[in-house]
Amino acid sequence: MTVFLLWHMRPLGPDETNEERETDDKLCGVFSTEERAEAARQQLMTVEGFIDYPEHFLVDECEVDGVQWDTGFVSLRPNDD
Numbered sequence: 001m002t003v004f005l006l007w008h009m010r011p012l013g014p015d016e017t018n019e020e021r022e023t024d025d026k027l028c029g030v031f032s033t034e035e036r037a038e039a040a041r042q043q044l045m046t047v048e049g050f051i052d053y054p055e056h057f058l059v060d061e062c063e064v065d066g067v068q069w070d071t072g073f074v075s076l077r078p079n080d081d
Contacts, residue, residue: 001065003030004037007058008050023056034059 009023028044031037037059045054062068 001063003032003062003064004034005030005060005062006037006040006044007060008044008053008056009058010053010056028057034061 006028008026008028010026012022012024029037029040031040041057041059044050044057050057
């Protein structure tokens with residue numbers, strides 16, 4: 001079964017973090033269709049906070065009961081272990 005995740009990923013500025021590439025990620029909802037996710041995006045674009053960053057929404061298709069990240073990861077910060 002496929003679902004659609006609606007994310008908002010606001011970039012953090014230099015005054016909020018040491019890494020300019022970091023984002024403040026919010027999972028706004030999980031939807032049964034892409035159309036429902038898009039309708040929710042349109043609604044949220046009028047809400048305080050989101051209205052200032054309307055271009056930072058992402059609808060991501062996701063298969064239920066499957067591993068979504070299977071490639072491992074590396075640390076980008078020198079003191080992370």
